[in-house]
Amino acid sequence: MENKVSRRDFLRLSAVGLGASVLSGCSNGLLGDDLFRTKFQEMSPNQVKEVLKRLEEKYSGKYGTQFSVTATPAKENVLFGYGLDLSRCIGCRRCVHACVKENNPSRETQIQWIRDLRMKKGVLDLEKAEHYYSPEQVPEEGHYYIPVQCQQCENPPCVKVCPVKATWKEPDGIVVVDYDWCIGCRTCMAACPYRARKFNWKEPVIPKDEINPQTHYLGNRPRMRGVVEKCTFCIQRTREGRYPACVEACPVGARKFGNLLDPKSEIRYVIENFRVFRLKEELNTEPKFYYFFSMGA
Amino acid sequence: MRRQFNTNPIFMVTLFLVGLVPVLDVRAGSGQDLSLSPAGVLSSPLFPCSTCHAGMEPNLQKRALSFHPEIKIQGHGEPRRWCLDCHDAGNRDSLRLLNADTVNFNESYLLCAQCHGNIFRAWKAGIHGKRTGMWDGPKRYVLCTSCHNPHSPRFKPLKPEAAPLRPEETLRR
Numbered sequence: 001m002e003n004k005v006s007r008r009d010f011l012r013l014s015a016v017g018l019g020a021s022v023l024s025g026c027s028n029g030l031l032g033d034d035l036f037r038t039k040f041q042e043m044s045p046n047q048v049k050e051v052l053k054r055l056e057e058k059y060s061g062k063y064g065t066q067f068s069v070t071a072t073p074a075k076e077n078v079l080f081g082y083g084l085d086l087s088r089c090i091g092c093r094r095c096v097h098a099c100v101k102e103n104n105p106s107r108e109t110q111i112q113w114i115r116d117l118r119m120k121k122g123v124l125d126l127e128k129a130e131h132y133y134s135p136e137q138v139p140e141e142g143h144y145y146i147p148v149q150c151q152q153c154e155n156p157p158c159v160k161v162c163p164v165k166a167t168w169k170e171p172d173g174i175v176v177v178d179y180d181w182c183i184g185c186r187t188c189m190a191a192c193p194y195r196a197r198k199f200n201w202k203e204p205v206i207p208k209d210e211i212n213p214q215t216h217y218l219g220n221r222p223r224m225r226g227v228v229e230k231c232t233f234c235i236q237r238t239r240e241g242r243y244p245a246c247v248e249a250c251p252v253g254a255r256k257f258g259n260l261l262d263p264k265s266e267i268r269y270v271i272e273n274f275r276v277f278r279l280k281e282e283l284n285t286e287p288k289f290y291y292f293f294s295m296g297a
Numbered sequence: 298m299r300r301q302f303n304t305n306p307i308f309m310v311t312l313f314l315v316g317l318v319p320v321l322d323v324r325a326g327s328g329q330d331l332s333l334s335p336a337g338v339l340s341s342p343l344f345p346c347s348t349c350h351a352g353m354e355p356n357l358q359k360r361a362l363s364f365h366p367e368i369k370i371q372g373h374g375e376p377r378r379w380c381l382d383c384h385d386a387g388n389r390d391s392l393r394l395l396n397a398d399t400v401n402f403n404e405s406y407l408l409c410a411q412c413h414g415n416i417f418r419a420w421k422a423g424i425h426g427k428r429t430g431m432w433d434g435p436k437r438y439v440l441c442t443s444c445h446n447p448h449s450p451r452f453k454p455l456k457p458e459a460a461p462l463r464p465e466e467t468l469r470r
Contacts, residue, residue, distance in 0.1 A: 090454070090455065091457060092455045092456075092457045092458065093458040093459070094458060096461075097458045112461055131461060132460045132463060133457075134457065134460045136456065137454035137455065137456060138455060138456075138457045241432065241433050242431055243429060247428070248427075250427065251427070251455065252444075253427035257432050258432050259432070259433065265432075266432075269423070273424075274424075294424060294425065
């Protein structure tokens with residue numbers, strides 16, 4: 001009994017130990033910077049630059065290829081919107097796999113940001129959707145397909161429930177996650193009515209030859225175990241003016257993308273000229289993802 | 298006289314760059330310019346068609362083709378439609394519009410648009426068909442014939458890519 005450390009001594013010793021490790025952590029730069037940095041939105045431009053540089057070195061070392069990690073901000077007067085033509089989609093999953101190639105999700109414990117739902121014609125009950133379909137050829141008789149990914153809601157329930165504000169809506173309407181700030185509580189996943197968010201239950205594994213080294217801090221940079229991730233409208237591409245990877249992969253041209261604030265954009269043409277609807281409109285999440293029919297029903 | 302078109306890809310690219318090939322009057326977004334994929338037939342070993350056809354008397358008789366057996370009109374207005382509705386009898390390197398104007402293969406969309414006006418309108422606006430490039434900058438259009446076989450235009454079924462893993466399959470990894 002006597003040789004047991006007293007409660008008081010234990011506390012004193014741990015305080016000293018913690019203090020020492022903080023000091024040494026700060027002095028060696030790496031541990032301290034990662035552990036004690038401020039959240040992304042509150043960083044000064046210089047701090048962002050330092051973090052990006054550190055991440056580039058870290059990822060380049062890990063994957064053996066030169067990484068670029070950017071933090072390109074939103075453009076003025078841009079609000080991204082997406083259109084998906086249900087009368088064209090054939091459910092071929094080219095988009096799903098182009099997204100995987102572009103956005104560095106884990107391959108071993110499989111994470112995919114797009115789910116192609118197969119639906120019976122005449123039914124719009126998502127409970128009856130099937131996403132494991134695997135026929136020889138698509139489209140299949142009597143079915144249609146609804147690809148679902150993050151709907152980039154204007155009123156995102158996932159953002160509201162995050163207890164640490166690790167996820168937020170950017171000025172151009174993209175809902176992003178700061179993976180370094182996420183505590184992995186998965187409340188956002190419970191709040192999302194579209195099942196758009198995915199959780200890294202295990203350390204993500206991506207083969208070196210499949211990694212995409214062109215990344216954005218809030219988008220496709222490699223993630224870690226215990227954080228949530230989701231579609232970002234390919235923020236690393238769209239912030240540079242390019243189309244998302246899924247748009248370019250679609251063999252039937254069912255996927256449309258553009259600036260909702262530009263009256264001449266493709267997405268505005270879709271909204272003004274075709275029948276459009278949004279998933280689960282009754283929930284008042286105001287998705288910026290418009291499903292439409294370019295051909296008669 | 299023998300050939301109206303030079304099929305050299307570099308020449309075609311140059312044509313686009315200097316704007317000799319008419320650029321579409323499309324609904325342009327904020328200051329974007331576009332390029333158009335060249336027609337696939339231009340890279341066919343049989344092109345230019347005039348290599349053979351220039352020395353042949355046009356046979357206006359509707360018949361089964363013995364030399365081009367692979368060309369079958371399917372699901373595209375048969376049996377009324379046949380070759381010379383769209384191919385110009387006088388110059389096989391050109392297509393023929395309803396008003397007897399001729400257009401080259403890179404402008405085949407003008408031919409398709411005669412019947413498919415609503416699709417043409419959507420295509421010009423960037424809705425029908427595939428776009429690649431920049432959402433706010435230069436984008437690439439593809440011709441109708443890049444995705445649709447003009448003789449049998451229905452989009453062909455594809456083999457889908459792999460389905461997602463089921464939870465139990467993931468656990469096994």
